[in-house]
Amino acid sequence: AQKITQTQPGMFVQEKEAVTLDCTYDTSDPSYGLFWYKQPSSGEMIFLIYQGSYDQQNATEGRYSLNFQKARKSANLVISASQLGDSAMYFCAMREGLTQGGSEKLVFGKGTKLTVNP
């Protein structure tokens, strides 16, 4: 079964508008971390934002915010005021097993290709 599901293969948004990229996850571990990465065509994975399973508030980092709904097991990324440079692949990822002392393995979704139109 897929641990991370990103249901939007591609998304389009107008410059300066906000966009939400969906991510749902599946885990029975009470302690886990959720990450969003951006991958431009150059290939490098750029860390954007992190949400811990015990965090009470939704994470925010500049124009990025995470809409974390624990009961629904969703962690959607919201990008406000889109810029042309935001065009890239976006990956949602999860790390489990943290209650057992840590596991470095990240499980990734299939990604969403975001295109920002001028």
Place this chain on the structure above:
Amino acid sequence: KAGVTQTPRYLIKTRGQQVTLSCSPISGHRSVSWYQQTPGQGLQFLFEYFSETQRNKGNFPGRFSGRQFSNSRSEMNVSTLELGDSALYLCASSLSGLSARETQYFGPGTRLLVL
């Protein structure tokens, strides 16, 4: 602080050959993980090293191996290359892998093409 570096950036090999990829983590980071990215399978975890020991391993054949040196630099080796090994290989580093808040920082990747 310098980011994660990977060398080489691009490689072309033929079937049956072997290849070694190198990764230098961010200074102070002791955990290094490797991932394979292909259009068909997406991003898949290969293995993770910490203090020169393999701590975690993904579901890849034994042709894929790695090691880590005392300075935390890591190498990945693929022997008897197959066409399906063509991929982007990404290396990521983090402090220790033992904190819920730790982030993995990725390098630019090595694009391997097997002909």
